[in-house]
Amino acid sequence: MPKTPSLTLILAATPSLGIGKGGTLPWPQLKKEMGYFARITKRVSPRANGSEGTRRVNAVLMGRKTWDSIPPKFRPLKDRLNIVITRNTEDFEKSLGSKSEVEGPMVASGILDALKQLEANIYQTALELPQTKRVLLTKIHEEYECDTFFPVNLEESMVWKKANKKELEDFVCETVEEGGIEEKGVRFEFCLFERE
């Protein structure tokens, strides 16, 4: 029996919750951060894996601007079902061209029909869904100028609780460095928040 899908949010943010700048990431290329994103979004929880040798893949839901920001050679993100959420599915389909019939992303507006009133971003909309049980937040310890922000400060939220190291490791199925990571002089830390 197929289970109802659960949604996990994943993002990297500065101390002021900045997540983007001018259509790209505000910080320099962080291989270990991007590698973490790629590994974790590819990794299917054993709980979600079918018993009868069924191979499941995760879906990655992203906004259209994030799709645009991914280098063409990396998209669609491999080993994941890519779903691009856009209000204008028609224009987006056109922009993909005919090659999309072979290996394009799924385009969604239908799933979001209930939510499309909200002009808000994907994170805001997804945060309000009861299916969203977890947020994997990478805390970038440096401040960068940003023009796009995550809508909720999870640390100060009454509904989101920061998981401890073991809970994070159990969820991502890998060990996580104690004091965070430093790359190119940028310190960052992988965190998990769960709806209480």
Ligand code: FOL
């Ligand atoms: N970091 C975290 N922690 N969560 C995110 O949701 C997130 N999203 C982005 C960037 N960092 C994040 C959105 N932007 C690729 C490029 C841009 C992008 C997301 C993904 C990308 O090309 N990903 C490849 C890996 C490429 C590589 O290894 O360099 C992939 O396969 O995921």
